[in-house]
Amino acid sequence: MLQFIPWIRRANLLHILHTSSGLGLSSVLLSSERTSAGLVSNNKWYSDIHSPTLCVDNNMASVQQPPSRQSFHPQTYHNFLVLDFEATCDKQLIKPQEIIEFPILKLHGRTLEIEAVFHTYVQPVVHSELTPFCTELTGIVQSMVDGKPTLQEALQMVDDWMRKEGLLDPKVNSIFVTCGDWDLKTMLPGQCQLLGLPVPDYFKKWINLKKAYSFAMGDYPKSGLPFMIKGLNLQHIGKLHSGIDDCKNIANIMKELARRGFTFKQTGSNL
Numbered sequence: 001m002l003q004f005i006p007w008i009r010r011a012n013l014l015h016i017l018h019t020s021s022g023l024g025l026s027s028v029l030l031s032s033e034r035t036s037a038g039l040v041s042n043n044k045w046y047s048d049i050h051s052p053t054l055c056v057d058n059n060m061a062s063v064q065q066p067p068s069r070q071s072f073h074p075q076t077y078h079n080f081l082v083l084d085f086e087a088t089c090d091k092q093l094i095k096p097q098e099i100i101e102f103p104i105l106k107l108h109g110r111t112l113e114i115e116a117v118f119h120t121y122v123q124p125v126v127h128s129e130l131t132p133f134c135t136e137l138t139g140i141v142q143s144m145v146d147g148k149p150t151l152q153e154a155l156q157m158v159d160d161w162m163r164k165e166g167l168l169d170p171k172v173n174s175i176f177v178t179c180g181d182w183d184l185k186t187m188l189p190g191q192c193q194l195l196g197l198p199v200p201d202y203f204k205k206w207i208n209l210k211k212a213y214s215f216a217m218g219d220y221p222k223s224g225l226p227f228m229i230k231g232l233n234l235q236h237i238g239k240l241h242s243g244i245d246d247c248k249n250i251a252n253i254m255k256e257l258a259r260r261g262f263t264f265k266q267t268g269s270n271l
Contacts, residue, residue: 072110072111072112072255073258073259073260073261073262073263074263075109075110075112075258075263075264076109076173076263076265077109077173077174077175077264078109078173078174079106079107079108079109079115079167079172079173079174079175080106080107080109080112080174080175080176080177080254080264081104081105081106081107081174081175081176081177082104082105082107082176082177082178082247082250082251082254083103083104083176083177083178083183083184083206083247084103084178084179084183084243084244084246084247084250085099085101085102085183085187085188085243086099086100086101086138086241086242086243087099087100087187088100088124088127088130088131088134089131089133089137089138090133090134091133094127094131096190096194097190097191098122098124098125098126098127098151098191099122099151099154099187099188099191100121100123100124100130100134100138100140100145101119101120101121101122101140101242101243101244102118102119102120102122102154102158102243103117103118103119103243103244103247104117104118104158104161104176104247105117105248105250106118106165106167107254109173112251112254112255112258114251115165117244118157118158119243119244120149120154120157121140121144121145121148122149122150122151122154123145123146123148123149123150124145125150129142130142130145137241138241138242138243139241139242140242151191151192151195151197152195152197155197155200158200159200162202168202174202175205175206175207176203176205176207177206177207177209177250177254178207178208178209178250179208179209179210179224179225179246179250180208180210180224181206181208181268183206184204184206184268184270185268185270188203189270201271203270204270204271205266205268205269205270205271206266206267206268206269207265207266207267207268208267208268209250209253209254210224210228211267212254212257212264212265212267213231213253213257215262216257216260216262217231217232219231225240225249225253226240228253229249229252229253232256232257234249234252234253234256236249237249
């Protein structure tokens with residue numbers, strides 16, 4: 001009999017409505033259906049709400065609620081733009097260094113999920129041949145940069161992508177995130193100065209993830225990504241010093257810090 005209890009209760013409710021309202025049973029059902037339809041049409045979030053599932057067996061009846069979605073501490077930016085350059089290098093310092101990989105991940109400011117990706121390899125001009133040390137460190141081989149855009153062309157591509165993603169709208173508050181200050185404080189301004197190129201203003205403020213981590217965890221990550229990944233019990237993705245893989249690891253670190261209640265704020269500026 002337990003299996004029929006919910007239906008008996010519903011039948012009793014319909015009987016009461018039928019008796020008290022003076023309406024026919026079909027009118028009561030129609031009114032109920034219209035009310036439900038109104039909930040759907042008037043509440044745009046309704047599709048994200050799952051109704052509880054009624055589970056009935058011969059011994060007990062219970063309502064199972066769906067698992068709650070993971071929530072993050074509220075942030076002050078609409079988007080985070082994770083960036084990690086790779087550049088020409090050797091066992092001895094190369095002058096000038098030139099950017100050879102230019103990746104950006106666009107993260108939603110509330111969910112910290114990846115919404116869009118910009119990625120290109122860049123052809124070096126001064127030191128056009130990659131060293132064996134550079135290839136071993138970054139995984140970038142000569143064929144990956146030959147014939148690719150120059151830095152000037154890559155910067156135009158980034159600007160086009162930023163515009164397409166709505167990131168140039170003055171009402172949209174976005175900020176770059178890097179693992180250290182080198183990318184936007186030293187590398188990009190230095191190469192742009194060498195080539196006589198202007199640095200777009202959106203590259204002139206950023207969040208240094210190492211500083212953010214130290215604020216959140218009370219321990220400065222001297223070894224960078226490996227230290228932070230280990231400290232947060234995360235799994236490393238891909239190859240260390242692959243720009244696009246480093247960006248993915250930065251994104252995971254940010255998500256975990258946000259989950260723990262950290263609010264990201266600007267740490268660096270060239271303005």
